[in-house]
Amino acid sequence: MKQEPGASAPRASSRARVLLxxxxxxxxxxxxxxxxxxxxxxxxxxxxxxxxxxxxxxRVQSLERAAATAHQAVLRQWLADPGERAAxxxxxxxxxxxxxxxxxxxxxxxxxxxxxxxASARLLVSSAMLGNQLLQAMLAVDPGAAAGELxxxxxxxxxxxxxxxxxxxxxxxxxxxxxxxxxxxxxLIQVAFIVIALxxxxxxxxxxxxxxxxxxxxxxxxxHAARQRAQFFANMSHELRTPLVAIRGFAxxxxxxxxxxGPVKDHAQHIESQAHDLLGIINNILDSAKLEAGRVExxxxxxxxxxVLERCVQRCRGLIGDKALELVSDVPEGLRARADFVKLQQVxxxxxxxxxxxxxxxxxxxxxRAAAGVVEIEVADTGIGIEPAVLEQIWEPFxxxxxDVDRRFGGTGLGLSIVHSLVEMMGGGVRVRSTPGSGSTFxxxxxxxxxxxx
Amino acid sequence: xxxQSPPPRTVLLVDDNAVLLxxxxxxxxxKGIHVVSHTSPFGVxxxxxxxxxxxxxxxxxxxxxxxxxxxxxxxxxxxxTPLPAIIFYSAMAEEPLYQLCKRYPxxxxxxxxxxxxxxxxxxxxxxxxx
Numbered sequence: 001m002k003q004e005p006g007a008s009a010p011r012a013s014s015r016a017r018v019l020l021x022x023x024x025x026x027x028x029x030x031x032x033x034x035x036x037x038x039x040x041x042x043x044x045x046x047x048x049x050x051x052x053x054x055x056x057x058x059r060v061q062s063l064e065r066a067a068a069t070a071h072q073a074v075l076r077q078w079l080a081d082p083g084e085r086a087a088x089x090x091x092x093x094x095x096x097x098x099x100x101x102x103x104x105x106x107x108x109x110x111x112x113x114x115x116x117x118x119a120s121a122r123l124l125v126s127s128a129m130l131g132n133q134l135l136q137a138m139l140a141v142d143p144g145a146a147a148g149e150l151x152x153x154x155x156x157x158x159x160x161x162x163x164x165x166x167x168x169x170x171x172x173x174x175x176x177x178x179x180x181x182x183x184x185x186x187x188l189i190q191v192a193f194i195v196i197a198l199x200x201x202x203x204x205x206x207x208x209x210x211x212x213x214x215x216x217x218x219x220x221x222x223x224h225a226a227r228q229r230a231q232f233f234a235n236m237s238h239e240l241r242t243p244l245v246a247i248r249g250f251a252x253x254x255x256x257x258x259x260x261x262g263p264v265k266d267h268a269q270h271i272e273s274q275a276h277d278l279l280g281i282i283n284n285i286l287d288s289a290k291l292e293a294g295r296v297e298x299x300x301x302x303x304x305x306x307x308v309l310e311r312c313v314q315r316c317r318g319l320i321g322d323k324a325l326e327l328v329s330d331v332p333e334g335l336r337a338r339a340d341f342v343k344l345q346q347v348x349x350x351x352x353x354x355x356x357x358x359x360x361x362x363x364x365x366x367x368x369r370a371a372a373g374v375v376e377i378e379v380a381d382t383g384i385g386i387e388p389a390v391l392e393q394i395w396e397p398f399x400x401x402x403x404d405v406d407r408r409f410g411g412t413g414l415g416l417s418i419v420h421s422l423v424e425m426m427g428g429g430v431r432v433r434s435t436p437g438s439g440s441t442f443x444x445x446x447x448x449x450x451x452x453x454x
Numbered sequence: 455x456x457x458q459s460p461p462p463r464t465v466l467l468v469d470d471n472a473v474l475l476x477x478x479x480x481x482x483x484x485k486g487i488h489v490v491s492h493t494s495p496f497g498v499x500x501x502x503x504x505x506x507x508x509x510x511x512x513x514x515x516x517x518x519x520x521x522x523x524x525x526x527x528x529x530x531x532x533x534x535t536p537l538p539a540i541i542f543y544s545a546m547a548e549e550p551l552y553q554l555c556k557r558y559p560x561x562x563x564x565x566x567x568x569x570x571x572x573x574x575x576x577x578x579x580x581x582x583x584x
Contacts, residue, residue, distance in 0.1 A: 234547065238515055241545040242471060245566040249477040252570040256484055272569070279567040286547075299553070314575075315568060342548045 021208055028204050032197055039193050046182050230295070237286050241279060248275035273321055280353065284414040287346065288397060291421045298340040298425055302449035305335040305368050305375055312348040313366060316356060324361040327352075331368045336449035337375040343422045344446075347430075350415040351379040351442050359383030359439070374428075374445045385436040394432065395420040419444075463581045464505050466538065467491040468498060468524075469513035474566065478511070478543075481570040482577060495524050499531030507538045509580045511564075511573070514544040514551065521554045525561075539580040543573060 254260050254268035290296050313329050320327060337344075348366070355364040362382030369376055386394060397417040419442075423430045427447050434440035465487050469475040472493060479491045490505045492498060495512070502510075510528070514521035521542055529537060542551055542563040551563040564576045 237547055238545050241567050242474070245545055245569075246471075246473050246477065248567075249474065249481070249570050253477065253481055253484070256481070276567075276569070283567075314572070318569070318571075342552045345548070 021212075023208075025204070028200055031200050035193050035196060039189055042189055043186055046186055050182060226295075233286060233290070237282065240282050244275050244279050244282070248272050248279070251275065269321065273319065276318060280349075283346075284350075284418060287418050288414045291418060296343075296422075296425065298343060300338055300340050300426060302336050303339050303341045303344065305337050305377065306331040306333055308339075308341060308344050309348060309366055309368065309377070312345055312352055315345075315349050316352040319353060319356045323356070323359075325356065325359060326363040327356070327365075328363060329366045331366065331377075335368055335370060335375060337446040338449050339426045339428070339446050340422075343426065347419050347422050347444065348377070348379065350419050351444070354415055355379050355381035355383065355440070355442075362439070370448055373448055375448050377444045377446070378441055379444075380439065380441040382439040385438055385440050386432070386434040387436055388434075391432065391434060395430075463509075464488045464490060464507040465577055466498070466501060466505065466507035466510040468493075468495055468510065469543070470494060471513065474513075478570060478573060482574060485574050487574075487577065487581075495527050498528055499533065502528075502532050502535050502538070506535070509541060509577055510538045511541045511543045511577065514542045514554070515546050521551070522557070525558060541573075541576055541580060 248271075251268040251272035255265055255272065260268070287296070309329060309331050313327060317327060352364060352366065359381040360383070364379070364381045367378045367380070394416050397414055420430055423444055423446075428445050430442060430444045432440060432442050465482060467475060467478055467482075467489055468491075469478070470493055475491050475493060479489045482489050490501055490507060492501060501507075512521075512524050512528070514524065521544070525540065528540075540558070540561040542554060542561060543566060544551055544563065545566040548563075548565055551565070555561045555563050562576055562580065564573045566573075
């Protein structure tokens with residue numbers, strides 16, 4: 001069978017495949033973006049921390065230096081000029097208090113780490129000791145002994161200044177260490193980011209591969225099922241038609257049998273037309289099911305309108321039976337339309353068949369003409385017509401004029417819905433005008449073929 | 455129908471459905487056509503040689519063979535004998551038959567559901583245009 005539903009399935013599945021790839025890719029991009037923003041935040045945090053530390057350290061160092069220098073200067077001055085000691089006493093007391101305040105301020109600063117905290121503590125202790133020694137020296141009764149004490153204090157202060165320098169250097173190197181640590185942390189975070197991103201990539205790739213495999217498997221199963229269904233439809237329609245063909249054949253043979261009498265030939269004629277109707281109904285039910293399942297595929301080509309209509313007229317001529325009905329066809333030669341040859345036959349077999357069915361006498365005429373880029377084909381009858389109230393509903397499946405029409409004329413009510421679907425699929429249109437009691441005209445428009453036949 | 459009693463022409467009928475084969479044979483014979491019938495595409499070669507039919511009416515959808523295969527099989531069996539005009543005659547849906555005939559120019563199809571008069575008309579058309 002040519003009419004496999006396969007062609008639309010790969011389109012759908014390639015869409016599904018794109019979706020399957022797009023979803024993990026989008027997830028990956030989102031995850032990468034999230035990770036990147038987290039890393040950026042952490043980096044910024046680390047940068048801020050570093051800057052804070054540098055400021056902090058600079059403040060500690062400048063305070064220490066200022067305090068130590070002031071203190072040292074005062075002491076040196078006092079030692080150098082014993083006569084002015086009493087006058088300078090207040091100044092020394094004030095300087096000592098400044099030193100204490102500076103020490104207190106130092107103590108309040110948040111130490112950065114163990115090394116710096118220890119350095120600050122040492123500074124605080126030694127400064128406090130120096131201050132005490134200074135005061136004791138000043139209050140000593142014996143200036144000579146005080147001078148000795150003070151010299152010791154000056155030496156201690158020198159040592160302290162050296163210690164401050166050392167601590168400062170120490171703190172600097174510890175800051176370098178800390179910076180290195182922070183940078184290490186940053187690199188670590190970046191490496192972690194890359195590792196996580198790669199894992200997500202691998203997981204996503206694996207997932208999408210697995211999904212692809214699953215979807216391909218599903219597509220295979222669906223295609224297999226569709227093939228099976230198509231084969232079943234083909235077999236069933238073949239099996240349903242074959243016995244009817246035999247029945248119809250025997251009726252035809254009685255029709256040409258010389259020994260058969262008139263009434264027998266009449267019966268045979270009825271058998272033949274009933275069998276023909278039943279074949280039409282089977283075709284319509286199968287086509288309707290196919291249309292519903294979206295399994296109808298068109299092969300649109302340039303077709304000779306006259307050839308199609310001639311075949312349809314021939315096919316339907318037998319339906320007239322003994323009705324006083326003229327079936328006329330007026331189709332210009334060389335008129336070509338873009339349509340599916342077989343499906344167009346189905347359309348007009350249905351329309352002409354309907355016209356004959358609903359017309360007791362008069363005529364059924366088929367006309368075609370080219371008009372403004374389209375081919376217009378008209379099937380007009382002089383039959384019972386269609387009530388205006390139901391005119392809009394006739395294209396719906398299972399719909400016939402009315403319950404009364406149903407009973408009188410039989411049929412499935414599928415024909416016009418098939419006509420409508422097929423014509424629309426071919427890029428054309430179908431309309432109807434009707435006057436109850438005097439007949440109906442169905443007009444099908446189709447795209448005209450690019451070039452007229454030569 | 456006014457018969458002009460044309461010279462007897464031969465039609466080879468091949469169908470695995472014995473009832474339909476007999477029916478078509480009887481109908482065409484009644485219409486004055488010489489019919490050779492056969493229930494299988496196997497063994498058609500000698501018939502082609504012996505009767506030199508003008509038209510071969512082939513059922514499509516015989517067991518194990520689709521229309522294309524039937525045609526190729528026939529060609530193989532015919533050997534050097536030229537093939538007669540081919541008419542596919544089938545209870546299949548119309549679409550695949552139409553496509554088959556498009557692939558093999560010069561062939562025609564008749565739907566079994568169109569009845570024996572349609573087959574007769576197609577055979578007559580073929581006999582008129584050799």
